[in-house]
Amino acid sequence: MKIVIVEDEAAIRNGMGNILKKLNPAYELVGKASNGIEGLEMIRKEKPDLVILDIRMPDMDGLEMLKVLRQENNGCRAVVLTAYSDFDYAKTAIELGIENYLLKPVKLKELEETLKLAEKRINEEKEQKKKYSLESALTLALAEMPETDTYMKEQLMEKYGFDADGNLGIFFVWLGERFQDYAEEIYSSLKEAGRNSGIFSSCALKREKRDLVMAVLYRMPGQEEAAAYIETKLASVISGQTGGRAVMGLHFCHGLKGLSEAAAGLFGVLDYSLTGGGRELIYYDKILEMGKEPFKYPLELETRVKQAVAGKNSTEISRCVDKFIAYCKAGDFHPAAVKEACFRYFSVVFHAAREYGRIYQTDLPVARRMQEMMEAVTWQQIRDVFSDCMSQIEGENEEQDESLLVRKARVLIGDYYNQGITLEEIADKLGVSGEYLSTRLKKETGMTFTETMKKVRIERIKELLVSTSLKLNQIADQAGYSDPKYMSRIFREETGMLPSEYRKTHL
Template sequence: MRIVIVEDEAAIREGMVKLLHQINPQYEVVGKAVDGQSGYELIRSVRPDLIIVDIRMPDMNGLAMIRKLQEEQVRCKVLVISAYSEFEYAREAIELGIINYLLKPLKISELKKALDKVDQEIRRDQHKEYGFSLENIFMGCINGQLKPDAYFHEQTREKYGFTVQEPAELFMVWLGNGYEAQKETAKGLLEHVADHTVKFAANIRELKGWEMLLMILYRQSGGESQLTYFEKSVVPMLCDNLKKPVVCVWRRIEQLLDMSRVLQEMRKDLEWNLCSPDRTLIYREAIQKQQIVPIKYPLELEDRAKRALREKNWEELVLCYERLYEYLVQETHLPSQIKESLIRFNWSLVSSQKEKKEESELHIQKILQRIASADTWSQIKQGMVEFMGILDYSEPKLEEPSVSDLIHRAKVLIRKYYNQGITLEETARKLFVSEEYLSAQFKKETGNTFTETVRKYRIKKVKELLVETHLKMNQIAELAGYSDPKYMSRVFKEEVGMLPTEYRKEVQ
């Protein structure tokens, strides 16, 4: 609770600050004023939850200050503390709607009781403003911003017959790129399900950013789960009436307040669609029962695809991809392993060609990132078609044959981006390997660390600019990827044995 104290006696004013903190450390005194006029200006500025005010003060008394604030629609709770018990003051306070009125000298128990009462009034006002609508309650659970108290639970139970502390079940319908076209139809089907049952109440929310609808099942009769009903009846009905993609995910939660966290987990469970037949309801218990088989990477198929690519035999290459898809779904594998195998397969084809042009390389990176986050085979195959469409745009390979494809690609990235602050972390991410593995392989194959290699390219660029231009040191530093020309000079001296200015004089 944010509080402003308006009191002309300094001892009482400062004593009140200490007393409030002792009563409740959560109380925050956001301002103090010595008279009604300065209090009025302070309150208009900070808009506290509560004003603790004396009545008799210079310039403007406490009640006049409150009246002026009310005329300007500045709404705050008010606790009047006065040494005067005249009826006229009490009557005027009542007219202003002030029901909290304490007489000096204060008793701590009375002050604490009055503050508790104000705190409850503020909470009730906040809840009324919130509206207690089902839409606000469920959206608060979805975004994790709902912070209910006992009064909130009391009101939701009285008004709607449940509280957000009770268990519920969630049914998620993901529509992918067909979301906008099909959401109204899907919503109508789910509303039909909700309207024709007495076993639960339901609330249907649109999650546009995730391209899905969420059906929240609450106030369930006897706590009976609806999993079997949705798996056997609702999912087939949706699949019969909607175009693909339609992926359905189910979870039971211990309380509605857990919804934000659980939705993130359900979003991740979507990828199990890659391992499941069509019209399957994905839920945690079924996932845990699956017998996961590690993938044995199909090297023979990879070699066959490389040969088809070299020979520009596109029909054979497409056939290789079809065989790869079939192989990956013959047994149950982790979705992450399926996508990792696809990415590795694609990188092997890129690596078997000559180095890609810069514009194609960026495109390839984006395609592989989409595959890494794919939830359906249609998303993956769409990426594959796009991927094959750019495979034959190539340029001569400049790296030595003794360097592996991975390190070759890393050195190409360094050459292109050394002056843009490229890092080991960023390079590893682009190549879909760990930082540790790339660092070890780089040192093993080149004899230099990644950082040392970047530095050599930068020093080479500095030398060229020193010799071929009349640019200033700060301009050269920027073009070579250094943010500080002094640091550039220090590194240059370590590498070359002299400062850049000395080097320029010597070679000219």
């Protein structure tokens, strides 16, 4: 509870500050004033929850100060602390809505009870305001909570001019991994969007789990006018603030009951930014006109990238990927077709790299990369998947001097580590003896076959512990161990902790 003391006697003013600390360390004394004029300015500035004030003070007395505050619709709670028991004073104070009228010298117990009761009322009032705030109503509607009751609708109209059954707009600003960098700035812009437009009112909300900031538009004369302002002015401002890194979306709906469905629908089409040259603003009502061009997969670029991987030509691999992405961006394709084509091209690069011993499956989990690509909203996200693959290829070429035989052996270990494959079985697949393969592995990698297999399994266990909620027996099975207890013992020997400890540490 934030408190301001307005008292002309310095000894009482300072003593009251010390008393408050003793009564409750959580009480926050935000200011002290010696008369009503000083108190008025301090209260306007600090916006306290409670004011403890004297009545008779020079320049402006406490009751006159309280009258001015009430005329300004300042509803802060007040406790009068005075040496005068005059009935007229008490009557005026009560009419101004005070918590209590305490006579000096005040009894400590009486003051303590008065402050406790005031704090209780203040907290109840805050909860009530929060319950019927526009932000709260919109949050509940987005979460598909029970339909807004009649009283809440009346409160929203009275306080904000918000018609819960009227036409609404949703404006998304998706920031992805740059959410923390831009969220506050964008949030401030969207809070002021309605006032700046002169066309509609707006309420801004942050959705960190979705990496976006949004504004709900209301009191609109017509959605065409609002859409024109968003497209021509607000979207340009947001683009400038984020350096063109934001993906924006706009959708309209009818009433709070349609808000959740409209928001979900809009979020689901943000990936239209991947098509038609790259759109910064996705207007939901126009998406049926988008993405109708049939996608023809560029097979010649697939052939070229395979040859580049085989020839260890990193520059050419990058060039092929850039040309593929440019081809996808140039057409007005459906985003699903674009993503499927991108994953196919990524798979070609990945499998060619594995075939020629340039990369290993455990270094780049395909399922995870597929999920990242299918969920992508921007080209930067898709580029990151390709870049990860290419950096793995370049890293293997630069950091290791392994023969093709050993590279292929490591690929096979990565493919069959959980199926109990033996050194001899791998050697047989490669057309060499087990002894020869064992010698080459130790010489070129510094590890025996058993150590290599163990390392692959341990890395797989780590991944499953952090990225899934699988039980230990399930993880053991996927990592190629028949006994979870044996797996746990090996894991502790290698990492210094049990699997359960590792999961707690890294979640």
